[in-house]
Structure formats: C-alpha cells, structure tokens
Amino acid sequence: MNQTRNLLDDALDLNNNNNGGQVVVIEDCIETSGALGCNLAMQRESERFHFLDMLSMHCPDEEEEKLCEGGLVSLYEKIQKAVEVSSSTEGNKNSVTIMIDDISLVEVAANVSSNHVSDFLHYCLTLTSDFGCTLVILSHEDVYSSMEKPMLILQMEYLADVLIKTEPLAIGLASDIHGQVSLLIYFLTVVNRGRYEKRSLKTKTSNFQFKIRDNNVECFYPGSQT
Amino acid sequence: MAATKTRTSSFSRNPSLLNSSHTSPGLKYGPNGSIFVSSGIPDLDKILGGGFPLGSLVMIMEDAEAPHHMLLLRNFMAQGLVHSQPLLYASPASDPRGFLGTLPSPVLSKDDKLRAHDSEQEKGLRIAWQYKKYFGEQQPNLGAQQDCKHEYCSDFDLRKPLERHFLSGQQISCVSIQDLVNLTSFHEHCSAFLNQIQRNDDCTSCIGRIAIQSLCAPQCGYSNMDWGMLSFIRSLKSMIRSSNAVAVISFSPSLLLPAFCKRWQHLSDILLSVKAIQDEDKELAKLLTGYQDMVGLLNVHKVARANTQVPVILEATTFSIKLQKRRYLTLECLNQAPVDGASGTSYATSGSCSGSSKTGALDF
Numbered sequence: 001m002n003q004t005r006n007l008l009d010d011a012l013d014l015n016n017n018n019n020g021g022q023v024v025v026i027e028d029c030i031e032t033s034g035a036l037g038c039n040l041a042m043q044r045e046s047e048r049f050h051f052l053d054m055l056s057m058h059c060p061d062e063e064e065e066k067l068c069e070g071g072l073v074s075l076y077e078k079i080q081k082a083v084e085v086s087s088s089t090e091g092n093k094n095s096v097t098i099m100i101d102d103i104s105l106v107e108v109a110a111n112v113s114s115n116h117v118s119d120f121l122h123y124c125l126t127l128t129s130d131f132g133c134t135l136v137i138l139s140h141e142d143v144y145s146s147m148e149k150p151m152l153i154l155q156m157e158y159l160a161d162v163l164i165k166t167e168p169l170a171i172g173l174a175s176d177i178h179g180q181v182s183l184l185i186y187f188l189t190v191v192n193r194g195r196y197e198k199r200s201l202k203t204k205t206s207n208f209q210f211k212i213r214d215n216n217v218e219c220f221y222p223g224s225q226t
Numbered sequence: 227m228a229a230t231k232t233r234t235s236s237f238s239r240n241p242s243l244l245n246s247s248h249t250s251p252g253l254k255y256g257p258n259g260s261i262f263v264s265s266g267i268p269d270l271d272k273i274l275g276g277g278f279p280l281g282s283l284v285m286i287m288e289d290a291e292a293p294h295h296m297l298l299l300r301n302f303m304a305q306g307l308v309h310s311q312p313l314l315y316a317s318p319a320s321d322p323r324g325f326l327g328t329l330p331s332p333v334l335s336k337d338d339k340l341r342a343h344d345s346e347q348e349k350g351l352r353i354a355w356q357y358k359k360y361f362g363e364q365q366p367n368l369g370a371q372q373d374c375k376h377e378y379c380s381d382f383d384l385r386k387p388l389e390r391h392f393l394s395g396q397q398i399s400c401v402s403i404q405d406l407v408n409l410t411s412f413h414e415h416c417s418a419f420l421n422q423i424q425r426n427d428d429c430t431s432c433i434g435r436i437a438i439q440s441l442c443a444p445q446c447g448y449s450n451m452d453w454g455m456l457s458f459i460r461s462l463k464s465m466i467r468s469s470n471a472v473a474v475i476s477f478s479p480s481l482l483l484p485a486f487c488k489r490w491q492h493l494s495d496i497l498l499s500v501k502a503i504q505d506e507d508k509e510l511a512k513l514l515t516g517y518q519d520m521v522g523l524l525n526v527h528k529v530a531r532a533n534t535q536v537p538v539i540l541e542a543t544t545f546s547i548k549l550q551k552r553r554y555l556t557l558e559c560l561n562q563a564p565v566d567g568a569s570g571t572s573y574a575t576s577g578s579c580s581g582s583s584k585t586g587a588l589d590f
Contacts, residue, residue, distance in 0.1 A: 104489060104492065105460065108453065108456050108457055108460050108489070109457075109460070140488065140489075140492050142488045143485050143488040143489050143492065144485065146483075146484035146485050146488065147485045173539055173540070173543070174539070175539040178537055178539070212536050212537055213536060214534055214536055
C-alpha cells in the first residue's frame with residue numbers, strides 16, 4: 001500500500017510549490033479505463049465530493065449556439081461556486097480538485113462547439129491559479145488519434161503540467177497487471193545564480209505498470225510485482 | 227486515507243431496488259449489489275459474469291458481411307418477452323413489428339437439449355486434450371422439466387418461432403427509425419417508455435428492455451448527423467442508468483467516422499462485436515478445431531464493472547458462435563488445432579492465448 005503512494009506521489013508531488021494549482025491530463029483508451037484516473041485523483045482529494053452529472057446535462061440544439069454556450073457557462077459557474085465554497089470553508093486552498101470525467105462528454109454535451117469547450121477549459125484553468133486547486137481532466141486518446149485536427153487534445157496536452165497515459169499491455173490481457181501507465185511531468189527549475197534566476201522547463205518521464213483494486217490503484221515498476 | 231478503511235470494497239450499495247421476497251426469475255443478484263438481466267444466451271451470461279447489469283448500455287458492433295448481430299438481438303428480445311418484460315424495439319425497417327415473428331421460442335424440455343457428449347461419455351477411455359471443453363458438462367442435468375418462465379435464462383430454439391401468447395397482451399413497442407429527420411421524437415419515445423416502467427408496481431414487469439438495431443443505418447434520415455446521434459446515445463445512457471432497464475444498440479462501425487466510432491465505443495458499458503467467418507477458409511480450418519461448425523466470431527471488448535472499479539479480466543475475449551443442431555446458439559472458446567509436426571508454422575502464428583483487441587480478429 002505504501003509503495004503506491006511513494007511511487008505516484010513522488011512523481012506527482014514534484015511540482016507541489018506554494019502556488020498550488022496543477023493541471024493533470026489523463027488519457028486512456030477503450031482497453032484501459034479511466035477508473036485509474038479517478039482513483040489517482042481521489043487519493044489526494046479532500047472528503048467533500050461535489051458531483052455534477054454531465055451525462056444528463058442538457059444543451060439545446062445546434063442551431064442555438066448562444067444558448068449552448070450558456071450550458072457550458074452554467075456548468076462553469078457551478079464549478080466555480082463549488083470551489084469557492086470548498087476553499088472558504090476548508091481553509092486549506094490546496095486540497096480542492098476539479099475532476100472532469102470526461103472531456104469528450106463535455107464536447108458531446110456542448111453539441112460540438114469545440115471552441116466553447118476550449119474556452120471552458122481555459123476558464124477552469126483560471127481557477128487553478130485563483131484558488132490553487134488542481135484540475136484533472138480525463139480524455140480518450142483513441143478518439144482524437146484518428147482525427148485530422150485534434151485541436152482540443154493538443155491544447156490540453158500543451159496546458160498540462162502532468163500528462164498521464166494509460167495503455168493496455170502490449171502482450172495482451174493479464175489478470176495481475178491491468179495495464180501500463182506513463183507519466184510525463186513538466187516542471188520549472190529555478191536556479192538562483194546571484195543576480196539572476198535561470199528558469200528552464202524540464203520533463204521527467206516515468207513508466208509504471210498498474211493493477212486496479214477496489215480501494216486504490218497499485219503501481220509498480222515492471223517486473224517488480226510479487 | 228483509503229488504506230485505513232477496513233471495508234473490502236469502496237462501494238456499498240443496498241440492493242433495495244426490488245424487494246428480495248419478490249424474487250423475479252428475470253433477475254439475478256450479483257456481487258456488490260448489482261442486478262443482472264439475462265442476455266438470452268446462456269453462454270454469454272456466463273462470460274459476462276451473470277448477464278447484463280441493470281442500467282447498462284450494451285453495444286454490438288456489426289459486421290456488414292453477416293447478420294450475426296441479429297442472433298444476439300433476437301435472443302435478447304425473446305428472453306424479455308418470456309419474462310413478460312416490456313420491450314421497445316427500433317429498427318430502420320419500415321415495419322419493425324414483422325421482426326417479432328422471427329424471435330425464437332424457448333425450449334421447454336431439457337431432454338431436447340442433452341448434449342451429444344453425454345452419449346459419448348459412456349464410450350470408455352477418451353483422450354481429453356482440450357479438457358476445458360468438458361468442465362461445463364459436469365453439472366447435473368435437471369431432471370424435472372422447468373417452466374421456461376421460471377428460468378433466468380432460457381435456451382432458445384432458433385428454428386421455432388416464439389409462440390403468440392408471448393407477443394399478445396404485452397408492453398411491446400415497435401418504432402421505425404427510417405424516416406426520422408432527427409432523433410428527438412425517438413428520444414421522447416424512449417423517455418416515455420422508461421417512465422412507464424418505473425410506475426409499475428408489479429415486480430415482473432418493472433424491468434424494461436430496449437433493442438435498437440442498426441442505429442446508424444444509411445437509410446435513416448438522421449444518419450449524417452454525427453453529433454446528433456452521439457448526443458442521443460449520451461442522453462439514452464443517462465436515462466437508462468437511472469432506470470430499471472437495459473438497452474442494446476447495434477451499429478456498423480464502417481458507417482461511422484473513426485473518431486465517432488471510438489466515441490460510441492467509449493459510451494458503451496458492454497461492448498461486443500461480431501465477425502463473419504468465411505466459408506472454406508483453409509488457413510482458419512487448419513488453425514482451429516470445429517471450424518466447420520462455426521458461424522461467426524464474437525469478441526468481447528468491454529465488460530461492465532458493476533459498482534466496482536476492478537476491471538473484469540476474461541480468460542478469453544474471442545468466442546466462436548456455433549449453432550448446435552442448427553438450433554441452439556452457443557459460444558465457445560477458440561481451441562487451437564493440434565500442431566502438425568512437419569510444419570512449424572502454427573507456433574509462429576499463434577500469439578498470446580487471450581485476445582488483445584489491438585490485433586485483428588484472426589489473431590487470438
């Protein structure tokens with residue numbers, strides 16, 4: 001159990017500066033599930049869980065674009081209110097996580113206006129800097145990989161501080177190992193050299209294999225599972 | 227946080243959906259408070275760990291070369307009618323009601339269904355080199371004839387049409403989706419159907435089944451509204467999830483853009499696909515046993531995880547569809563033919579034992 005925390009938390013806590021907010025993008029495909037994503041985020045989340053059902057979110061027809069934009073606006077307003085309430089009562093700003101499961105449903109709900117969806121994402125991003133909360137976005141990589149102009153996913157990958165990709169094992173199915181996950185973490189290193197600071201963007205890649213259990217996700221290095 | 231809790235599962239759910247004293251034969255209770263509904267195919271129920279969970283959306287990917295998805299749909303619908311469950315059937319045909327005449331009839335007597343192996347077992351010593359085939363037959367044969375209504379999953383005789391008394395006096399609704407300009411009216415129809423189910427207090431009829439055949443068929447008026455169809459599926463999924471119903475949708479992946487096809491697949495809770503097997507495929511005949519009896523292949527891509535996050539790992543994901551005695555639909559694991567010692571090619575072609583969905587249908 002402790003090993004799980006160490007591996008993932010070590011990887012993810014690297015960017016835990018006082019500014020708080022991180023953006024985590026989790027990409028999955030049909031063979032592996034986003035349950036991993038939810039589990040990862042839940043490990044660090046506070047007790048309160050506000051759930052906004054995106055399956056039943058209703059947006060009017062394609063013709064009425066303004067109203068549909070309104071659908072996303074109201075969703076954002078709900079999220080913002082929830083975050084404000086949580087961070088004011090909790091007292092600890094860094095413990096709020098916004099989890100979007102998943103972004104392709106938001107696209108369907110918004111009836112395709114991907115501009116509106118990316119605006120929505122940018123607005124959610126502002127919450128990370130204003131309130132110091134973490135934004136976790138679940139997306140399906142295989143949906144976008146066959147598109148010619150996968151704008152949305154490229155934008156998300158660009159904005160992400162941490163990119164987590166889950167894939168099935170290359171060799172097929174296994175009951176012990178549910179898949180492999182690769183983490184790509186972008187972080188700024190600041191080096192103080194007397195009169196000036198040098199900032200550089202570095203990346204760190206980690207590859208684990210994982211097994212999903214009822215309460216958590218167990219990550220381990222390939223070959224080390226006993 | 228999670229480590230300190232002593233519960234074995236993160237989820238605890240009361241099976242309060244139905245009073246346990248009214249155990250309906252159309253339902254089965256599974257682990258983690260899940261409730262299953264039979265698919266109408268005993269082998270498929272076993273593969274999926276009980277059946278279709280209530281509230282799930284099942285998608286079947288069709289093969290344009292063979293109508294095997296109809297077999298699955300027919301059994302699903304017939305099972306619902308045998309249990310007096312309300313049914314909504316939609317298809318691109320101009321008269322979908324006619325399809326009801328092709329539904330199979332349940333087998334009443336178990337004697338008909340005795341497998342041929344039983345008689346073989348008396349023959350004496352046999353070399354069982356594919357021993358997994360024989361595990362299932364160890365179960366004792368139920369001597370008494372059971373009324374099909376009291377069985378969770380009936381065996382259906384595909385050659386015999388469903389008796390009329392199952393079709394009359396039932397809540398059966400047939401909708402043609404051919405001339406629809408958009409899916410709004412059909413969506414309302416589904417919504418009304420599901421609302422009607424919940425109001426019924428009678429236990430046996432409070433489970434609904436929705437079967438939609440070839441949702442993206444080109445003759446339908448809305449078929450080029452990619453996002454419209456996706457939006458319909460999304461809202462159907464949300465309605466089903468909060469109701470006592472199961473929906474089965476079949477569609478042909480070749481008629482959708484790849485990105486949309488993936489989106490449809492992601493929306494499903496259970497994802498199956500059927501593939502045709504060509505007659506006289508010599509390579510396949512060499513590779514598999516029982517090739518001559520196979521009608522097609524069934525692939526299980528995704529299995530719903532009811533109230534748990536632990537994924538279901540199946541021993542095999544590809545099964546052969548066979549018609550026993552040309553009547554009964556069975557699904558069997560693929561068994562590799564014995565390797566011809568002279569040519570070592572079989573080892574090269576056989577990959578892992580269980581199918582990886584990334585590879586083609588023949589690569590199991």
